[in-house]
Amino acid sequence: LSTHEGILRRQSLRESAARTYARSLPIVPVRARGLTIEGADGRRYLDCLSGAGTLALGHNHPVVLEAIRKVLDSGAPLHILDLATPVKDAFTTELFATLPRQLAEHGRIQFCGPAGTDAVEAALKLVRTATGRTGMLAFTGAYHGMTAGALAASGGARDAGVTRLPYPQNYRCPYGIGGERGAETAARWTENLLDDPKGGIPAPAGMILEPVQGEGGVIPAPDAWMRRMREITASRSIPLIADEVQTGVGRTGTFWAVEHSGVVPDVMVLSKAIGGSLPLAVIVYRDGLDAWEPGAHAGTFRGNQLAMAAGAATLAYVRENRLADRAAVLGARMLGQLQGLAADHPCIGDVRGRGLMIGVELVDPEREDLSSGNPPPPAPALAAAVQQECLRRGLIVELGGRHSGVVRLLPPLTLTDEQAVAVLDRLADALAAAAR
């Protein structure tokens, strides 16, 4: 057996069947730089999954490596619980420099652990402690993580404490309306639920939303809807939690995705790119919510010095090089080109996204019910085939959406014009091959 095959075979025997990425991406990465991953079999891939949006600067960016090396060479302790250190101080200062002004000036940070889901748990617990209430408002199609609280707030899950509200979407709008009017209908529905003395619900502890749903199939919330959610929650003293785990650090064309609407949430949940490819998750929140006792939210791994150094270097690089602006320009261009591609491929039902968070929803045009006005049904098998055809052409993409029918592109923000062309060429070829 080659190294490549041997590793794949041993892992598939020993690893739980619950593993996900390795099933659809049978590669054995041994080296990586920027957009490119090299496998043990010598094959090279353009990585448009980027750790589900983690790698804002791509793999092994020199400024990230340099920051990590500096900590390693300094003799600083690598494990230090959550004690104050110069590395942590530098990270916090850099992070606060990027935050919406109200949070930067009057906000607090809680280091939560390695994973996004840790920070979601902290956010849910924080607003429950601060309000003394328990119920939570969350949205259809949401993804917040795999631990109990985060999972309960994610779409599809059933939990007595969570009330699920419709997330606005143009394509497959639950009201069959779409656009601003569909979003306004969704907002009214939320208001009625909170205010109806008979059919309504008790005052909840908070509302948690993603400014752009990622795992849910790349669905950007309209800015007007975001502002309505802010108004609805603020006027009823319900803390608003923005989960920016995937949308943060320039990904959507602004440093934080809430900037598009100007909404300042009470709590921001941050992970993925803030650790510069290493594990790090925090919440930042309005000072007034800080009602919990010392020790109320602990955890051993909240002081990852390497992640803080890599994260600070990443945040600074994105800010100094205006990579959010770059993501906006390049993302808009790529969306336009994908919309052009959709004209030739009836199996592309929708192309959408914000910045370099892009989704292509594949459908089965032959099963379209023209009399209903609904879009054709999703085509998960086709999406899986496109993913495999991409892989054959050396392109890594991820799937998302309720039916796994959405091909997602999350390239690094450092993507060059030439690389963007290569990515779209390979995707177009893969689509043509899979749709044949």
Ligand code: PMP
């Ligand atoms: N929230 C959002 C919006 C996410 O996209 C994810 C991960 N895809 C999470 C939370 C959970 O993060 P993690 O996988 O690091 O626990």
